[in-house]
Amino acid sequence: MKKAFLVSAVMALTLAAQAVEVGKPAPDFTATDINGKTVKLGDYKGKIVVLESYNSDCPFCNNQYRTGAMQELERQMAAKGVVWLIVNSVNPNNASHRTPDQAKKEMADKKIVATAWIDDSSGAVGHLYDMKTTPHMFVVNKDGTLVYNGAIDNQPDPQHDPRTARNYVSEAVDALIAGKPVPVAQTKPYGCGVKYAN
Amino acid sequence: MQRIGIMLSGWLCLLAFTAGAAHTQVRLILSAGSARPGDTVLVGVDLKMEPGWHTYWKNPGDAGVPTKIEWQLPPGVIAGKTRWPLPEKFPPLEVTTYGYTNEVVLLVPLTLATNLPPGPLDLKAGITWLECKEQCLPGSDSVEVTLNVGTETKPSADGAFIESWNKKVPFTMSDSAADHAWWQGPSTNDMRTLVIGHLMQKFKDTIKIDLIKYDSVDFFPDASEHFEIQGATEITSAFASDIRLRKAVKKFDGDWPRQITGVLVLQHGGWRGGNEARLTITDESPADAGAVEKNFGPKPAAATLSPQLLWQMLLYAFIGGLILNIMPCVLPVIALKILGFVGESRSDPDHVRKLGLAYALGVLVSFLALAEVVIDIKAAGQKAGWGMQFGSPVFVVCLTTLVTLVALNLFGVFEVGLGGSALNAAGKLASRPGAPGAFFNGMLATALATPCTAPFLSIALGFAFAQSASIIIMLFLAVGVGLAAPYVVLSWNPAWLGFLPKPGAWMEKFKIAMGFPMLATALWLFNLSAGNYGRRILWLGLFLVIVAFAAWIFGEFVQRGRRFKPVAFIIVLLVLAGGYVYALENQLHWREPVSATETAAALKESPDGIDWQRWSPEAVASARNEGHPVIVDFTADWCLTCQVNKKTSIEIPTVRAKLKSMNAVALLADYTRFPTNITAELNHFNRAGVPLVLVYPKPAGADPLVLPEILTPGIVLDALGLAEH
Numbered sequence: 001m002k003k004a005f006l007v008s009a010v011m012a013l014t015l016a017a018q019a020v021e022v023g024k025p026a027p028d029f030t031a032t033d034i035n036g037k038t039v040k041l042g043d044y045k046g047k048i049v050v051l052e053s054y055n056s057d058c059p060f061c062n063n064q065y066r067t068g069a070m071q072e073l074e075r076q077m078a079a080k081g082v083v084w085l086i087v088n089s090v091n092p093n094n095a096s097h098r099t100p101d102q103a104k105k106e107m108a109d110k111k112i113v114a115t116a117w118i119d120d121s122s123g124a125v126g127h128l129y130d131m132k133t134t135p136h137m138f139v140v141n142k143d144g145t146l147v148y149n150g151a152i153d154n155q156p157d158p159q160h161d162p163r164t165a166r167n168y169v170s171e172a173v174d175a176l177i178a179g180k181p182v183p184v185a186q187t188k189p190y191g192c193g194v195k196y197a198n
Numbered sequence: 199m200q201r202i203g204i205m206l207s208g209w210l211c212l213l214a215f216t217a218g219a220a221h222t223q224v225r226l227i228l229s230a231g232s233a234r235p236g237d238t239v240l241v242g243v244d245l246k247m248e249p250g251w252h253t254y255w256k257n258p259g260d261a262g263v264p265t266k267i268e269w270q271l272p273p274g275v276i277a278g279k280t281r282w283p284l285p286e287k288f289p290p291l292e293v294t295t296y297g298y299t300n301e302v303v304l305l306v307p308l309t310l311a312t313n314l315p316p317g318p319l320d321l322k323a324g325i326t327w328l329e330c331k332e333q334c335l336p337g338s339d340s341v342e343v344t345l346n347v348g349t350e351t352k353p354s355a356d357g358a359f360i361e362s363w364n365k366k367v368p369f370t371m372s373d374s375a376a377d378h379a380w381w382q383g384p385s386t387n388d389m390r391t392l393v394i395g396h397l398m399q400k401f402k403d404t405i406k407i408d409l410i411k412y413d414s415v416d417f418f419p420d421a422s423e424h425f426e427i428q429g430a431t432e433i434t435s436a437f438a439s440d441i442r443l444r445k446a447v448k449k450f451d452g453d454w455p456r457q458i459t460g461v462l463v464l465q466h467g468g469w470r471g472g473n474e475a476r477l478t479i480t481d482e483s484p485a486d487a488g489a490v491e492k493n494f495g496p497k498p499a500a501a502t503l504s505p506q507l508l509w510q511m512l513l514y515a516f517i518g519g520l521i522l523n524i525m526p527c528v529l530p531v532i533a534l535k536i537l538g539f540v541g542e543s544r545s546d547p548d549h550v551r552k553l554g555l556a557y558a559l560g561v562l563v564s565f566l567a568l569a570e571v572v573i574d575i576k577a578a579g580q581k582a583g584w585g586m587q588f589g590s591p592v593f594v595v596c597l598t599t600l601v602t603l604v605a606l607n608l609f610g611v612f613e614v615g616l617g618g619s620a621l622n623a624a625g626k627l628a629s630r631p632g633a634p635g636a637f638f639n640g641m642l643a644t645a646l647a648t649p650c651t652a653p654f655l656s657i658a659l660g661f662a663f664a665q666s667a668s669i670i671i672m673l674f675l676a677v678g679v680g681l682a683a684p685y686v687v688l689s690w691n692p693a694w695l696g697f698l699p700k701p702g703a704w705m706e707k708f709k710i711a712m713g714f715p716m717l718a719t720a721l722w723l724f725n726l727s728a729g730n731y732g733r734r735i736l737w738l739g740l741f742l743v744i745v746a747f748a749a750w751i752f753g754e755f756v757q758r759g760r761r762f763k764p765v766a767f768i769i770v771l772l773v774l775a776g777g778y779v780y781a782l783e784n785q786l787h788w789r790e791p792v793s794a795t796e797t798a799a800a801l802k803e804s805p806d807g808i809d810w811q812r813w814s815p816e817a818v819a820s821a822r823n824e825g826h827p828v829i830v831d832f833t834a835d836w837c838l839t840c841q842v843n844k845k846t847s848i849e850i851p852t853v854r855a856k857l858k859s860m861n862a863v864a865l866l867a868d869y870t871r872f873p874t875n876i877t878a879e880l881n882h883f884n885r886a887g888v889p890l891v892l893v894y895p896k897p898a899g900a901d902p903l904v905l906p907e908i909l910t911p912g913i914v915l916d917a918l919g920l921a922e923h
Binding site: 095193 | 332426451
């Protein structure tokens with residue numbers, strides 16, 4: 001009986017509170033980054049925002065960074081005035097958890113270029129956006145509309161060269177800047193599951 | 199120093215990614231060590247994961263990657279579609295994944311060309327996977343195995359193991375028209391609710407299926423690029439004839455899907471199975487679905503049976519109980535009851551009514567006790583089977599002794615005492631006049647009825663075990679009412695007693711004549727005990743002789759004697775005690791029956807009888823691997839229906855000849871002592887107990903034919919005929 005209730009609740013939440021929907025306003029949130037600063041999505045209105053669900057211990061995520069492809073993309077985005085927010089929702093009990101100090105070190109070591117690394121060990125932002133995998137990418141328009149939700153690229157393989165794949169994020173951002181409609185608005189995200197608390 | 203450290207860890211990381219991952223071992227195994235050109239051999243990709251680590255199904259779910267197999271096969275060998283055993287569903291719900299823990303063997307059929315030259319074949323494969331525990335690691339390995347091409351197919355040592363995994367692969371249901379899927383309402387944004395149903399109201403044996411309620415049902419979808427069927431499942435109905443569940447579907451692009459494929463997962467007790475389903479999605483629920491709703495009413499998720507179904511079930515149980523009255527193990531006791539009525543009919547009708555009710559009460563109380571036992575066993579997690587109390591050797595010995603005494607009493611060796619002496623397990627109980635006698639008569643009738651699993655009973659009770667405790671009690675009581683009904687009716691309608699013959703000298707002769715069926719029952723019980731004690735059974739026979747002797751002394755000198763009554767009584771006790779201590783305890787060791795394997799006598803009944811081998815899942819697998827059709831007879835010594843089936847429809851010349859000509863293998867599964875592997879196998883086919891006869895056709899992957907409970911030679915021969923092709 002309890003289980004049935006839980007399932008119905010989850011289904012109801014997934015259906016009704018499907019606030020994360022391409023074409024609708026991206027849900028606003030207030031979070032803290034690894035430097036202790038408050039990060040609010042609403043503050044970035046007027047800019048294109050990219051959200052990335054991150055966990056460098058996941059081979060898929062790690063593949064993007066180890067090849068340097070993700071950092072290159074981040075630099076390109078920064079040059080175009082795009083806000084890049086890393087969301088790390090790994091729960092504190094998981095071995096892949098990063099304390100703020102570890103995260104700062106990792107950002108420096110991997111030469112990550114991001115506006116902020118959000119410490120989401122509570123999973124609040126992850127659940128708000130129904131982030132399922134690492135990586136799971138979201139692109140938000142200047143007026144706050146969600147225009148892309150899905151995979152980073154079209155090759156769900158932990159050992160491919162990301163530069164040879166079709167990158168949905170850069171495609172979406174380029175389309176937005178050119179004032180054209182985003183060609184692919186939704187894809188099935190791939191990667192390891194987000195390590196929420198159970 | 200630090201730089202060296204970083205380089206080293208970098209190299210190690212690289213190593214971990216490229217070499218076989220540390221937590222999963224892979225190897226290739228073959229179903230046949232040697233095969234002929236043209237054969238199809240099953241190759242198993244055996245993935246063994248360390249505890250806590252898992253790999254993924256062909257649809258990994260919200261995250262993860264399926265295991266990939268890349269074959270490097272010599273020319274002339276073609277790999278077929280990979281068969282994935284039914285996976286588990288991993289939490290959390292918001293990131294649902296499907297995969298395997300501990301071990302999984304993925305099966306791939308390899309077809310050999312007909313013109314392959316003899317010799318060894320090197321089969322190689324590159325396996326890549328993702329293994330996850332708290333973190334995820336990609337894994338890869340190269341594996342190979344050698345297959346010999348020759349003039350015959352020889353099963354390999356891994357054949358049975360592969361077959362056991364083959365059994366876990368979801369199969370396609372024969373009646374796929376029963377699968378339906380429809381949208382419940384329009385979409386909200388890019389989400390929509392899908393109802394998946396498996397509606398079987400077209401199934402002939404409706405009552406049989408309606409009573410099966412699965413503990414849980416689920417749907418594991420196949421992966422798709424354009425939409426995602428999410429992990430949460432809401433079960434709205436788990437009845438086998440009307441499975442319904444709801445899933446949320448998220449669309450990435452394009453139109454809403456018109457068709458989905460996946461696996462319908464059914465779970466009942468310790469059993470779990472999957473059916474491949476291909477569902478065309480309609481916008482409305484099918485007309486049939488409405489009909490089902492009309493017939494049986496809407497069922498809330500946690501409901502038990504609807505009232506109409508329940509009554510139907512109880513009716514079947516009642517009829518079963520009625521039929522039990524004429525079963526050979528119950529009839530003699532009932533005959534005694536007839537005598538009682540004839541005797542009492544002259545007296546006070548109220549008294550007769552009271553007796554009828556006392557009898558009914560005895561029956562009902564016994565069935566209540568049985569229901570309680572079933573509930574307890576069910577609660578203890580075992581799979582209860584009808585006839586279980588006969589599994590206790592001590593019980594059987596006691597019952598044998600009791601029935602022998604009743605026979606002796608009927609023969610007139612001793613009479614039942616008039617006064618109210620302490621209850622004695624012997625004939626006193628059964629022949630005792632008055633309400634207590636009627637009560638114990640009722641209990642005796644119940645005790646004897648149990649092993650005679652009548653067809654109706656089997657159906658009703660098979661589903662009783664699937665139901666809640668209260669339903670079990672109601673079902674058992676319905677059977678009890680059926681068993682007791684004739685006597686209550688007779689006792690309440692004295693007018694009908696007029697149809698009964700008037701008392702007379704014939705009664706005494708009738709009474710003695712009834713002693714013979716009783717004796718036959720005692721002998722049957724004796725034979726039943728023989729299975730538990732092997733050659734020591736002689737001592738039970740001797741004990742019965744001693745008991746008979748004691749009964750004679752009791753009758754002759756204590757009851758009918760005039761002098762030395764107390765002395766005689768003491769002698770009776772001494773004889774009984776001596777018999778018990780020497781025969782039962784000392785020689786028979788009646789509380790320590792031999793184990794099933796020790797009593798393994800030859801299974802073949804006579805020189806030209808069927809050559810039965812002992813059943814086991816491995817025996818089935820290796821017989822099928824060798825291309826034999828297989829007949830399996832699930833039977834038990836105490837199961838009369840099984841014995842009748844055997845005599846009339848299995849061990850007969852036509853069937854024997856047919857089995858020989860088909861080169862079939864005959865396997866006997868002996869359920870006499872309720873071995874758990876056989877209980878599990880019976881449950882797999884939704885049977886509460888024996889009899890069960892299966893015929894496995896020749897083609898290796900084909901499902902077995904399940905024969906009905908009552909056999910005729912025609913049924914058996916038809917099934918064998920089908921199995922040949």
